[in-house]
Amino acid sequence: MTQTKGKMIDDSTLNGATGIGLIALRAGQMKQVWHERHIDPGIDGTIELRDPSTGEMTDQHIFVQSKAYARFAGETQEKFHFTCDPRDLDYWLKASSPVIVVCSHPDTEEAWWAHVQSWFAEPARRASRRIDIDKATQKFDASAVEALFAIADPHAKAHTPGPVEKKETLVSNLLPVEFPPVYYTAQVPTGLRVRDVYAEQRRTKHEVRSDFFLSHGRIYTWAPIAGTALARVADTAANQTPVGELIDGGPDAQHLFVRLLNAGLQHDLRDVTRWSGDRKLLYYKATEDLSERQVRSASGRKRLAFKGYSQRKDTPTLKGYYRHAGLRWQFIEIGGAWFCELNPDYFFTSDGYKESPFADERLAKMKRIDRHRAVLGETELWAGLLRGDRAEDEENLLGATQDRLLTFDDLVTFAVDRGINDKAWKTPTGGENDADQLPFDFGEDEG
Structure with missing residues (x-):
């Protein structure tokens, strides 16, 4: 007596359904709206974009086709490729809205995506029907939201671009x-110019210094003047003054302080x-x-x-x-x-x-x-x-x-x-x- 088997659902059907479920999960995590299609001519559903800054629906739609497998062709830890059915590809390229293909491993909840129209804009790719996926840069997760908006609403007419949630460290230029x-000042001859100071310094046996500037008949510098090449241009003994008097002395005094800092930097890098x-x-x-x-x-x-x-x-x-x-x-x-x-x-x-x-x-x-x-x-x-x-x-x-x-x-x-x-x-x-x-x-x- 032959035993009749009951109704069955094979693994590939379950895998496909789980792949679509993963897309729905990711859309929700992106705070976008997923609409599944129950009659599938090559499109499994649509993502209706929602402005994340206001919650307003944008009436911008992206068609989505799911491809869920345990392993893709040529797959490594970094990449894989997928070859499209020619009838699917023709159908996608005729679509009035953007189409993306989402390739996933439902068992590990990993998913990646590619924009069909932009990928196949090159004739060579169109002829090969092959999509190459970089796992690091094409993840289908919350990081893809702005890219989806760039595809469906490139001129930002239906949404307000905003920052995304991401933890990172910004490096400033400060x-x-x-x-x-303390700093030092001394009186110098009237009309003395910076090039005169350098010329006089070179006439001595001491190191030529750059940590100075001239202002209103005085020389300002960070280091003592006596016993150095700068002593040749000083008419008086140098005064030692706390630098705080410049910092707290108002705009004019603070300007002198900044000039001292500039001179110090140039001296250190000479x-x-x-x-x-x-x-x-x-x-x-x-x-x-x-x-x-x-x-x-x-x-x-x-x-x-x-x-x-x-x-x-x-x-x-x-x-x-x-x-x-x-x-x-x-x-x-x-x-x-x-x-x-x-x-x-x-x-x-x-x-x-x-x-x-x-x-x-x-x-x-x-x-x-x-x-x-x-x-x-x-x-x-x-x-x-x-x-x-x-x-x-x-x-x-x-x-x-x-x-x-x-x-x-x-x-x-x-x-x-x-x-x-x-x-x-x-x-x-x-x-x-x-x-x-x-x-x-x-x-x-x-x-």
């Missing part, structure tokens, strides 16, 4: 600074930087043999501080110009504490010393391709130098025994629980010249 408790009076910035000196210089930044990564570039790719040893890391800065007071605000820049020379006649064009190019990571890296380069971090050859660029007038702490950071979802931003074009693609440099020898 360095806390400490300074000597061995490795030069000052451009035209550009109003400091920049790294060229190496003696014009070889490139790498230094270790405040983050511990290596950065290029100086490098030469060829004009022609067929003659790479013939350098057409040199790029120097540059710095603009200002000292500011916040809540009773003083900080140095770092604003990295670049300086271009034709021979390591003379400014390039094409400096403006080269600077404009760097500004176009610089992105966040590049600016952060350059900021950390200067923070490391000001803190006295060691160079690539593990020798202190400022000298092992050089006394520092100013001391700096770590860059100020802020912990936040909301921010911008970086994955939602369109990736800028620029190819291999993009700053984020090059960890130690951001520019190529130009042809």
Whole structure:
């Protein structure tokens, strides 16, 4: 006697249903509305977008097709690919609304997604019918909300873009600074200019000092004047004064204090930087043999501080110009504490010393391709130098025994629980010249 089997539901059917259930769960976690379709011609449901800042429904819909498997083709810990059925693909590409494919492992509650129309905009991809998934960047979870809005409502007509919940640490360009408790002043001859002070100092056997400025017939400096090269220009004995009198002495006195800080910074960096009076910035000196210089930044990564570039790719040893890391800065007071605000820049020379006649064009190019990571890296380069971090050859660029007038702490950071979802931003074009693609440099020898 043959036993009749009861009704059955196979594993693939359960897997498919669980995959759709996972999409519904993720939509709810995104605070969006999921509508499942019960008649499925290639679309399992829609996500109706809801403005997360107001709760208002936007009447913007994204069609969703679920693909749930225990394992996908070519799957590794980092990626996999999925080949679309040709009839499904034709149907999706004719849709009046955006279509996304959500690939999932229901048993581990992992899901990833791809936007069909943008992925298959390239003819080669359309011909292959293959979608490549990067597991790290294409997760289908709360981090995808802004990207979904960018697809369905690219001009933000139906929603108000806002910060997403994400814990991260923001790195500022502010360095806390400490300074000597006293400063020194002395009267100098009327009409004395800064270049006269340097000329007089060079006539002595003492080290030439840069930690000074002139104002209304007086010289201001951080260190004692007697017994140094500056004594040659002082008409009177120096007065020692608490620096607090400048800090608390009103706007004019505080302006003098900032000038002292500026002089101290330039003095501390005198061995490795030069000052451009035209550009109003400091920049790294060229190496003696014009070889490139790498230094270790405040983050511990290596950065290029100086490098030469060829004009022609067929003659790479013939350098057409040199790029120097540059710095603009200002000292500011916040809540009773003083900080140095770092604003990295670049300086271009034709021979390591003379400014390039094409400096403006080269600077404009760097500004176009610089992105966040590049600016952060350059900021950390200067923070490391000001803190006295060691160079690539593990020798202190400022000298092992050089006394520092100013001391700096770590860059100020802020912990936040909301921010911008970086994955939602369109990736800028620029190819291999993009700053984020090059960890130690951001520019190529130009042809």
